[in-house]
Amino acid sequence: xxxxxxxxxxxxxxxxxxxxxxxxxxxxxxxxxxxxxxxxxxxxxxxxxxxxxxxxxxxxxxxxxxxxxxxxxxxxxxxxxxxxxxxxxxxxxxxxxxxxxxxxxxxxxxxxxxxxxxxxxxxxxxxxxxxxxxxxxxxxxxxxxxxxxxxxxxxxxxxxxxxxxxxxxxxxxxxxxxxxxxxxxxxxxxxxxxxxxxxxxxxxxxxxxxxxxxxxxxxxxxxxxxxxxxxxxxxxxxxxxxxxxxxxxxxxxxxxxxxxxxxxxxxxxxxxxxxxxxxxxxxxxxxxxxxxxxxxxxxxxxxxxxxxxxxxxxxxxxxxxxxxxxxxxxxxxxxxxxxxxxxxxxxxxxxxxxxxxxxxxxxxxxxxxxxxxxxxxxxxxxxxxxxxxxxxxxxxxxxxxx
Amino acid sequence: xxxxxxxxxxxxxxxxxxxxxxxxxxxxxxxxxxxxxxxxxxxxxxxxxxxxxxxxxxxxxxxxxxxxxxxxxxxxxxxxxxxxxxxxxxxxxxxxxxxxxxxxxxxxxxxxxxxxxxxxxxxxxxxxxxxxxxxxxxxxxxxxxxxxxxxxxxxxxxxxxxxxxxxxxxxxxxxxxxxxxxxxxxxxxxxxxxxxxxxxxxxxxxxxxxxxxxxxxxxxxxxxxxxxxxxxxxxxxxxxxxxxxxxxxxxxxxxxxxxxxxxxxxxxxxxxxxxxxxxxxxxxxxxxxxxxxxxxxxxxxxxxxxxxxxxxxxxxxxxxxxxxxxxxxxxxxxxxxxxxxxxxxxxxxxxxxxxxxxxxxxxxxxxxxxxxxxxxxxxxxxxxxxxxxxxxxxxxxxxxxx
DNA sequence: ACTAATTTGTTAAGCGCCCTGACGAAATAG
DNA sequence: CTATTTCGTCAGGGCGCTTAACAAATTAGT
Numbered sequence: 001x002x003x004x005x006x007x008x009x010x011x012x013x014x015x016x017x018x019x020x021x022x023x024x025x026x027x028x029x030x031x032x033x034x035x036x037x038x039x040x041x042x043x044x045x046x047x048x049x050x051x052x053x054x055x056x057x058x059x060x061x062x063x064x065x066x067x068x069x070x071x072x073x074x075x076x077x078x079x080x081x082x083x084x085x086x087x088x089x090x091x092x093x094x095x096x097x098x099x100x101x102x103x104x105x106x107x108x109x110x111x112x113x114x115x116x117x118x119x120x121x122x123x124x125x126x127x128x129x130x131x132x133x134x135x136x137x138x139x140x141x142x143x144x145x146x147x148x149x150x151x152x153x154x155x156x157x158x159x160x161x162x163x164x165x166x167x168x169x170x171x172x173x174x175x176x177x178x179x180x181x182x183x184x185x186x187x188x189x190x191x192x193x194x195x196x197x198x199x200x201x202x203x204x205x206x207x208x209x210x211x212x213x214x215x216x217x218x219x220x221x222x223x224x225x226x227x228x229x230x231x232x233x234x235x236x237x238x239x240x241x242x243x244x245x246x247x248x249x250x251x252x253x254x255x256x257x258x259x260x261x262x263x264x265x266x267x268x269x270x271x272x273x274x275x276x277x278x279x280x281x282x283x284x285x286x287x288x289x290x291x292x293x294x295x296x297x298x299x300x301x302x303x304x305x306x307x308x309x310x311x312x313x314x315x316x317x318x319x320x321x322x323x324x325x326x327x328x329x330x331x332x333x334x335x336x337x338x339x340x341x342x343x344x345x346x347x348x349x350x351x352x353x354x355x356x357x358x359x360x361x362x363x364x365x366x367x368x369x370x371x372x373x374x375x376x377x378x379x380x381x382x383x384x385x386x387x388x389x390x391x392x393x394x395x396x397x398x399x400x401x402x
Numbered sequence: 403x404x405x406x407x408x409x410x411x412x413x414x415x416x417x418x419x420x421x422x423x424x425x426x427x428x429x430x431x432x433x434x435x436x437x438x439x440x441x442x443x444x445x446x447x448x449x450x451x452x453x454x455x456x457x458x459x460x461x462x463x464x465x466x467x468x469x470x471x472x473x474x475x476x477x478x479x480x481x482x483x484x485x486x487x488x489x490x491x492x493x494x495x496x497x498x499x500x501x502x503x504x505x506x507x508x509x510x511x512x513x514x515x516x517x518x519x520x521x522x523x524x525x526x527x528x529x530x531x532x533x534x535x536x537x538x539x540x541x542x543x544x545x546x547x548x549x550x551x552x553x554x555x556x557x558x559x560x561x562x563x564x565x566x567x568x569x570x571x572x573x574x575x576x577x578x579x580x581x582x583x584x585x586x587x588x589x590x591x592x593x594x595x596x597x598x599x600x601x602x603x604x605x606x607x608x609x610x611x612x613x614x615x616x617x618x619x620x621x622x623x624x625x626x627x628x629x630x631x632x633x634x635x636x637x638x639x640x641x642x643x644x645x646x647x648x649x650x651x652x653x654x655x656x657x658x659x660x661x662x663x664x665x666x667x668x669x670x671x672x673x674x675x676x677x678x679x680x681x682x683x684x685x686x687x688x689x690x691x692x693x694x695x696x697x698x699x700x701x702x703x704x705x706x707x708x709x710x711x712x713x714x715x716x717x718x719x720x721x722x723x724x725x726x727x728x729x730x731x732x733x734x735x736x737x738x739x740x741x742x743x744x745x746x747x748x749x750x751x752x753x754x755x756x757x758x759x760x761x762x763x764x765x766x767x768x769x770x771x772x773x774x775x776x777x778x779x780x781x782x783x784x785x786x787x788x789x790x791x792x793x794x795x796x797x798x799x800x801x802x803x804x
Numbered sequence: 805a806c807t808a809a810t811t812t813g814t815t816a817a818g819c820g821c822c823c824t825g826a827c828g829a830a831a832t833a834g
Numbered sequence: 835c836t837a838t839t840t841c842g843t844c845a846g847g848g849c850g851c852t853t854a855a856c857a858a859a860t861t862a863g864t
Contacts, residue, residue, distance in 0.1 A: 018454060019426050019429045019430055019433065020426070020455075020850090020851065020852090021423070021426070021819090021820055021821055021822095021850070021851065021852095022820080022821095024421050024422075024423070024425075024426055024820095024821075024822090025820080025821065025822095027421045028421055028821090028822090031421065043840095043841070043842090044841075044842065045840075045841055045842080052420065053822075053823095054822070054823060054824080055841075055842065055843085056822080056823075056824085056842085056843070056844080057821080057822050057823075058842095059842065059843065060821085060822090076830085076831095079830090079831055079832075081831085081832080081839085081840080082831070082832040082833070082838075082839050082840070083830080083831060083832075083838085083839040083840025083841065084829060084830040084831050084839080084840050084841040084842080085830070085831060085840085085841075086840080086841055086842080087841080087842080221649070223648070223649050235733065237733065237734070239641065239646055244641055244734065245735070246625070246734055246735020246736065247623070247625050247735055247736065247737040248735055249735070250735040251733065251734050251735040252733065252735075253732040253733065253735070254732070254733060255732075256728075256732045256763075256765075257728070257729035257732050257733060258661075258725050258728055258729055258763065259660075259663065260662065260663055260664075261661065261662055261725045262662075267765075268763070268764070268765040269762060269763060269764065269765050270728065270762070270763035270764070271763070323660050323663045324729070326658075326659070326660055326672065327659035327660055327726070327729050327730075328729075328733055330655040330656070330657075330658045330659050331637065331639065331653065331654065331655065331656060331659060331730055331733065331734075332639070332646065332648055332653050332733075333647070333648020333649055333650055333651070333652040333653040333654075333655070334648065334649065335649040360671060360672070361658075361660065361670070361671060361672035361673070362670070362671065362672070363658075363669075363670040363671055422821090422822070422823090423821070423822065423823095423848090423849055423850055423851095424849080424850095426850070426851090427849080427850065427851095430850090430851090445812070445813090446812075446813065447811075447812055447813075455851075455852095456851070456852060456853080457812075457813065457814085458813085458814075458815080458851080458852070458853085459850075459851050459852075460813095461813065461814065461815095462850085462851090478859085481859085481860055481861080483810090483811080483860085483861080484809075484810050484811070484860065484861040484862070485809085485810040485811025485812065485859075485860060485861075486810080486811050486812040486813080486858060486859040486860055487811085487812075487859070487860065488811080488812055488813080489812080489813080
């Protein structure tokens with residue numbers, strides 16, 4: 001079985017390797033990396049058994065990966081079984097690292113993650129970016145990035161790529177922000193405004209969040225629907241371990257699925273979109289609160305205290321989510337629906353009505369609904385990990401770059 | 403011991419050939435077949451240029467495919483350009499053929515298609531199957547199949563596979579009909595009731611219809627949403643040239659997407675499902691007609707005559723389709739929506755309201771809506787072609803079977 | 805008409821990649 | 835202490851594509 005070649009959009013390496021011996025070699029190098037990454041320290045023989053190659057072939061692959069410092073030899077395994085003990089191989093903690101960055105409405109964040117998946121450095125700056133012009137915001141982000149990169153370099157890490165999560169739609173070139181309403185950014189190419197050196201990938205925060213769920217989630221299936229809300233409502237569809245992007249890169253826009261065709265007008269031009277019932281502004285209004293800092297925390301706190309207006313508002317949002325998700329589930333038949341972002345924190349008050357609505361509108365057993373453990377950390381971690389995945393997906397490519 | 407080469411389901415999900423030299427060889431054989439199939443007669447040099455291999459390599463691949471009678475040498479091409487003219491290669495008109503079969507509510511149909519995609523034999527039996535027990539129906543279908551296979555054998559064709567389209571949900575094993583309400587079949591394994599010889603694949607008629615659209619449509623994109631209605635409303639999602647099936651194989655159930663959360667009750671347990679507005683029964687009732695033979699023809703005829711009740715009913719169905727499709731388009735961002743099956747014949751009266759609804763609910767340019775040229779022929783052709791695709795996808799596999 | 809240039813298809817040599825089979829090394833079992 | 839098992843490596847070989855060269859078949863130019 002071939003390892004899942006990571007989606008084409010983040011990073012240019014998603015291209016299919018050619019059907020030549022070199023391409024085969026590169027795919028097999030990738031299969032070794034994926035196997036070791038997924039199943040902890042493993043001997044050459046164990047890897048060979050898993051990817052269906054001979055020990056001899058795996059030996060040469062591993063030699064090369066060690067020479068490139070992508071794998072490390074940990075030494076002899078603790079015996080336990082009969083026979084000569086194998087020599088444990090592990091993903092290296094040095095070498096390439098993924099840099100993830102997030103442009104939030106109320107903060108900036110950057111982190112670096114090594115090939116093992118361990119977060120090695122972080123930097124955050126709080127304060128609103130709403131309506132600020134892009135240049136100063138991205139200059140601040142660049143400073144945070146340089147700080148994180150420098151910190152990594154002191155530990156023997158070099159940046160293999162930079163992935164930036166933004167709260168808005170991103171074109172398929174993975175550089176241009178088409179529309180980010182809460183930042184008031186439009187048709188903006190981030191390339192020239194960020195460091196030129198590590199290759200850049202920009203994507204929607206909901207997309208990165210769903211990838212984080214896929215890669216880091218506890219037992220997230222390979223087919224699921226991810227719903228996350230910050231200000232608007234974002235969704236992402238993961239099919240067979242791959243993120244579905246759509247022709248223009250706009251797939252997953254759950255927020256503008258019609259819930260009631262004659263409902264209130266929406267900025268998108270439609271009527272009764274989900275966002276009119278479960279978006280932050282709508283929920284706050286229904287709860288009798290005014291928008292402000294940390295609105296989500298406010299909602300959770302008051303709901304926990306049992307304030308009926310807030311509970312009823314969240315219940316209504318859950319019902320609307322349930323209706324919109326019924327349509328999505330009928331269309332996609334996912335294994336699960338995962339609530340992420342701000343929805344994770346509010347899940348206790350959303351789930352009952354959401355699940356009730358989903359169940360009563362579904363023939364047979366309804367789709368399972370899970371709550372993300374990552375919450376608002378998802379987009380940042382997903383961004384950093386997406387870089388790591390491109391390295392695992394084609395280790396030979398990064399070796400060429402050293 | 404050879405590894406499993408094909409997914410049970412059609413749609414060529416199963417390009418999971420191992421990363422060994424043999425796997426590479428088989429993939430390259432497939433690439434030659436696909437290239438010749440897609441771009442008509444081609445010289446060895448032209449194929450080599452397209453699939454990025456050397457002429458020498460392509461020569462050996464072609465030799466093998468000719469020895470297996472999957473390719474034919476047509477002889478020297480008409481010159482025109484400077485240089486030695488190439489020798490044109492074409493897909494063979496002999497050898498393996500795909501057998502497609504359709505269990506409709508009102509008919510049975512079988513056809514065979516050669517590797518070139520040409521329909522070589524057909525057989526049809528009219529008469530309702532509604533509520534009949536499966537055994538006699540499938541016995542009749544078997545008789546038609548044998549007839550079509552025999553006809554093909556007289557022309558040097560042998561059946562490489564049998565694909566059966568049914569109006570209902572099919573489990574992922576591609577043999578078991580889980581639920582076909584209009585036939586009143588439930589949890590029925592078709593394997594034992596059909597000829598054992600050509601390998602069997604069963605799938606939903608909407609799925610096969612969408613594949614036909616993908617493979618045979620005029621300029622159907624690789625990402626589209628296919629909507630077809632016979633009695634119920636079926637949908638199918640094609641992403642990057644692959645059919646999206648969902649975990650249980652139930653993806654594409656557009657008919658039960660909620661259009662109005664407080665609408666009329668539906669058999670599925672929900673309320674206001676699309677089928678309650680645009681299903682055959684609902685449209686006939688709204689038009690003041692009673693269900694019967696050829697209801698679709700009736701509707702089209704009366705609408706063409708300008709009967710206001712019928713036109714209004716179809717317009718309402720179009721509006722409901724537009725609302726449901728708005729949600730689907732927001733979620734998937736397809737390149738186009740294609741109306742197939744009975745909807746193709748009724749498109750002139752559905753399209754205006756459908757497109758209006760889609761446009762006014764979409765920010766930016768709305769998704770294009772196209773009408774299928776195949777209409778109700780889609781499922782049968784898609785089934786037969788799905789067999790042909792499995793041959794093109796792994797020609798070495800059929801060579802082993804001779 | 806004749807030569808030069810161009811393109812095709814084939815052939816032989818070569819290289820890369822994995823497999824087979826055999827070996828020494830390092831552990832356990834008796 | 836010996837037999838057994840498993841691991842990692844090495845040499846030899848097969849397979850598949852590439853490179854390079856060549857003959858064949860056509861057009862372009864003089």
